[in-house]
Amino acid sequence: xxxxxxxxxxxxxxxxxxxxxxxxxxxxxxxxxxxxxxxxxxxxxxxxxxxxxxxxxxxxxxxxxxxxxxxxxxxxxxxxxxxxxxxxxxxxxxxxxxxxxxxxxxxxxxxxxxxxxxxxxxxxxxxxxxxxxxxxxxxxxxxxxxxxxxxxxxxxxxxxxxxxxxxxxxxxxxxxxxxxxxx
Amino acid sequence: xxxxxxxxxxxxxxxxxxxxxxxxxxxxxxxxxxxxxxxxxxxxxxxxxxxxxxxxxxxxxxxxxxxxxxxxxxxxxxxxxxxxxxxxxxxxxxxxxxxxxxxxxxxxxxxxxxxxxxxxxxxxxxxxxxxxxxxxxxxxxxxxxxxxxxxxxxxxxxxxxxxxxxxxxxxxxxxxxxxxxxx
Amino acid sequence: xxxxxxxxxxxxxxxxxxxxxxxxxxxxxxxxxxxxxxxxxxxxxxxxxxxxxxxxxxxxxxxxxxxxxxxxxxxxxxxxxxxxxxxxxxxxxxxxxxxxxxxxxxxxxxxxxxxxxxxxxxxxxxxxxxxxxxxxxxxxxxxxxxxxxxxxxxxxxxxxxxxxxxxxxxxxxxxxxxxxxxx
Amino acid sequence: xxxxxxxxxxxxxxxxxxxxxxxxxxxxxxxxxxxxxxxxxxxxxxxxxxxxxxxxxxxxxxxxxxxxxxxxxxxxxxxxxxxxxxxxxxxxxxxxxxxxxxxxxxxxxxxxxxxxxxxxxxxxxxxxxxxxxxxxxxxxxxxxxxxxxxxxxxxxxxxxxxxxxxxxxxxxxxxxxxxxxxx
DNA sequence: AATGAATGAGTTTTCATTCAT
DNA sequence: TATGAATGAAAACTCATTCAT
Numbered sequence: 001x002x003x004x005x006x007x008x009x010x011x012x013x014x015x016x017x018x019x020x021x022x023x024x025x026x027x028x029x030x031x032x033x034x035x036x037x038x039x040x041x042x043x044x045x046x047x048x049x050x051x052x053x054x055x056x057x058x059x060x061x062x063x064x065x066x067x068x069x070x071x072x073x074x075x076x077x078x079x080x081x082x083x084x085x086x087x088x089x090x091x092x093x094x095x096x097x098x099x100x101x102x103x104x105x106x107x108x109x110x111x112x113x114x115x116x117x118x119x120x121x122x123x124x125x126x127x128x129x130x131x132x133x134x135x136x137x138x139x140x141x142x143x144x145x146x147x148x149x150x151x152x153x154x155x156x157x158x159x160x161x162x163x164x165x166x167x168x169x170x171x172x173x174x175x176x177x178x179x180x181x182x183x
Numbered sequence: 184x185x186x187x188x189x190x191x192x193x194x195x196x197x198x199x200x201x202x203x204x205x206x207x208x209x210x211x212x213x214x215x216x217x218x219x220x221x222x223x224x225x226x227x228x229x230x231x232x233x234x235x236x237x238x239x240x241x242x243x244x245x246x247x248x249x250x251x252x253x254x255x256x257x258x259x260x261x262x263x264x265x266x267x268x269x270x271x272x273x274x275x276x277x278x279x280x281x282x283x284x285x286x287x288x289x290x291x292x293x294x295x296x297x298x299x300x301x302x303x304x305x306x307x308x309x310x311x312x313x314x315x316x317x318x319x320x321x322x323x324x325x326x327x328x329x330x331x332x333x334x335x336x337x338x339x340x341x342x343x344x345x346x347x348x349x350x351x352x353x354x355x356x357x358x359x360x361x362x363x364x365x366x
Numbered sequence: 367x368x369x370x371x372x373x374x375x376x377x378x379x380x381x382x383x384x385x386x387x388x389x390x391x392x393x394x395x396x397x398x399x400x401x402x403x404x405x406x407x408x409x410x411x412x413x414x415x416x417x418x419x420x421x422x423x424x425x426x427x428x429x430x431x432x433x434x435x436x437x438x439x440x441x442x443x444x445x446x447x448x449x450x451x452x453x454x455x456x457x458x459x460x461x462x463x464x465x466x467x468x469x470x471x472x473x474x475x476x477x478x479x480x481x482x483x484x485x486x487x488x489x490x491x492x493x494x495x496x497x498x499x500x501x502x503x504x505x506x507x508x509x510x511x512x513x514x515x516x517x518x519x520x521x522x523x524x525x526x527x528x529x530x531x532x533x534x535x536x537x538x539x540x541x542x543x544x545x546x547x548x549x
Numbered sequence: 550x551x552x553x554x555x556x557x558x559x560x561x562x563x564x565x566x567x568x569x570x571x572x573x574x575x576x577x578x579x580x581x582x583x584x585x586x587x588x589x590x591x592x593x594x595x596x597x598x599x600x601x602x603x604x605x606x607x608x609x610x611x612x613x614x615x616x617x618x619x620x621x622x623x624x625x626x627x628x629x630x631x632x633x634x635x636x637x638x639x640x641x642x643x644x645x646x647x648x649x650x651x652x653x654x655x656x657x658x659x660x661x662x663x664x665x666x667x668x669x670x671x672x673x674x675x676x677x678x679x680x681x682x683x684x685x686x687x688x689x690x691x692x693x694x695x696x697x698x699x700x701x702x703x704x705x706x707x708x709x710x711x712x713x714x715x716x717x718x719x720x721x722x723x724x725x726x727x728x729x730x731x732x
Numbered sequence: 733a734a735t736g737a738a739t740g741a742g743t744t745t746t747c748a749t750t751c752a753t
Numbered sequence: 754t755a756t757g758a759a760t761g762a763a764a765a766c767t768c769a770t771t772c773a774t
Contacts, residue, residue, distance in 0.1 A: 021738070136323035162312060518654060540720055572745090573746080
């Protein structure tokens with residue numbers, strides 16, 4: 001429901017109807033409509049964050065780690081498009097949620113750590129602010145998801161793979177050490 | 184109000200209180216709460232789009248054009264941070280608005296055109312899907328704005344300038360022709 | 367539960383939880399939440415009323431009969447404080463119950479009869495409206511119970527006995543024949 | 550509405566209908582149904598308490614002061630029977646209210662002070678616990694009100710006056726010094 | 733005897749919008 | 754212009770009760 005109509009536009013009765021139960025039953029399992037949204041978030045975001053952390057702790061090159069992170073986030077679209085829709089539309093940008101849920105920034109933090117270590121090892125140019133670079137990287141991924149969610153970008157299997165390649169290629173090239181003198 | 188609490192969470196009374204008038208007066212100037220949002224959008228987004236179009240029609244290199252586009256979008260933050268918040272959060276992501284207002288995608292389209300012409304002239308690598316590349320570029324900018332909006336990135340004068348440089352540098356380097364063989 | 371939270375505020379689930387069973391089981395033993403309250407009342411009030419009737423039929427002086435009635439009501443507190451709470455708060459004051467259960471006024475009626483016979487025998491002053499006097503007597507007792515229920519009066523063993531003595535002493539003195547000219 | 554149907558049985562719509570307005574308007578003036586009840590209480594109980602305090606600070610005899618206190622409480626019935634109904638039924642006995650509103654015990658405290666000073670001056674017998682005596686006095690008054698509220702006692706103008714006289718007479722006689730040896 | 737998922741009527745509450753003043 | 758009382762549709766939420774297991 002949230003994916004299709006948005007949080008505020010979805011009524012509790014709609015959610016229950018979709019689930020094939022009476023609306024009252026929803027309050028057996030959730031204390032409020034709000035908690036439904038938060039549960040969706042926690043159950044899915046948690047998995048994402050864990051997988052990203054696993055990547056962060058591998059011994060791969062920064063470039064490969066970034067590739068994996070991008071893949072984890074972007075491929076979620078193929079498996080759980082509705083979840084992505086909700087995360088992108090309802091949570092990632094909602095002021096209320098942002099304040100309540102500190103986990104939201106974890107992926108960006110992980111990307112920052114990867115970049116920092118890439119800079120230390122000389123793989124990535126050292127003159128970039130890693131926090132800013134992480135935001136740019138994450139934003140590129142996120143906007144692709146948004147394009148898919150809003151139907152502005154094609155999102156077939158091949159498109160998803162192409163997007164993954166493009167994002168990683170463009171940004172890791174932009175981050176690469178040899179370019180430090182470009183400007 | 185929209186910037187601080189989000190569209191749905193802001194009550195008409197809140198908006199009027201912020202403006203220092205009674206809520207009834209709001210209906211003298213706007214026909215509905217929705218029209219308030221649409222007005223904010225039209226009055227501000229239009230200016231942005233025009234300035235971006237002007238850049239697009241210059242004879243600068245693709246790189247310089249992208250630099251200017253990024254500057255236009257990011258510097259708005261310094262002058263109208265709340266407007267930026269609203270545009271980023273409420274409008275750029277809302278499906279309802281998307282349908283009504285085709286202007287929303289104009290900046291991404293402009294970026295795509297710039298990239299396409301850069302590819303034709305040989306300045307940018309030709310193997311990238313320009314639509315996808317434009318989305319990545321716009322997403323990078325947008326996420327930086329979000330970072331500022333949410334206070335996760337510093338947004339002083341120097342920070343804004345640094346961000347501008349980083350975004351453009353990283354992405355134009357990533358787009359540059361000489362890197363086509365990087366992967 | 368009724369004693370602690372009041373009838374309307376107590377949910378069936380609360381009652382069942384207190385009893386250590388699932389709420390569904392309650393409907394094996396009672397046909398409704400209402401019947402639970404009525405059962406509490408019937409099982410306890412009936413005993414009280416019977417004991418008061420027994421006193422009324424003795425040959426004791428009015429004063430001794432009143433003493434016994436007060437004792438019966440007040441000492442219940444020691445043995446079943448929660449039952450007393452429910453009787454005092456939920457039933458004695460609820461208009462719905464009043465209508466259904468005529469037993470409610472029986473103690474006051476018994477007190478009135480005792481007073482009437484005391485007036486006939488010359489033991490009690492004859493210029494008091496016996497109905498009114500009975501209400502005052504019962505009210506004195508009832509408020510002491512309320513004070514205990516709400517923790518505003520100490521309710522140890524000695525306190526209960528002292529209260530019994532005070533209520534009876536004050537009121538029988540006030541009722542006594544020799545005082546008829548007091549005002 | 551509360552007087553006629555009780556707090557829990559009265560719907561917000563009933564209250565609004567009684568007032569001749571739409572139910573939404575109620576939330577213009579009160580934040581919740583609960584606040585309506587609390588407002589009724591505060592606006593009326595406060596007046597009562599103030600008047601009782603005024604009596605307490607006069608130089609009258611304890612007997613006269615008690616007479617005035619009884620008159621203040623009982624005569625409220627004549628002027629504002631519905632208010633009395635609500636105070637008696639919904640507030641004075643509700644566990645939730647009792648805990649929230651400390652003012653509820655003020656009248657009993659005032660009566661206790663009057664009794665204490667009467668004992669010091671020798672006007673009243675000294676062997677009574679003043680807290681207990683105050684509760685008995687207040688209970689007598691309160692139960693008369695309850696009798697009127699529930700229609701079990703006649704409450705015409707003459708009846709109210711008679712009740713006033715009876716309560717005061719019986720109880721002040723019971724409290725009087727000369728009776729200390731009665732038991 | 734016991735459970736607790738499931739129901740849905742009934743209530744409170746919210747809030748954009750209207751409109752007399 | 755400006756106010757804020759008034760409206761009422763729409764929504765969230767509660768909870769006694771049922772019933773398959």
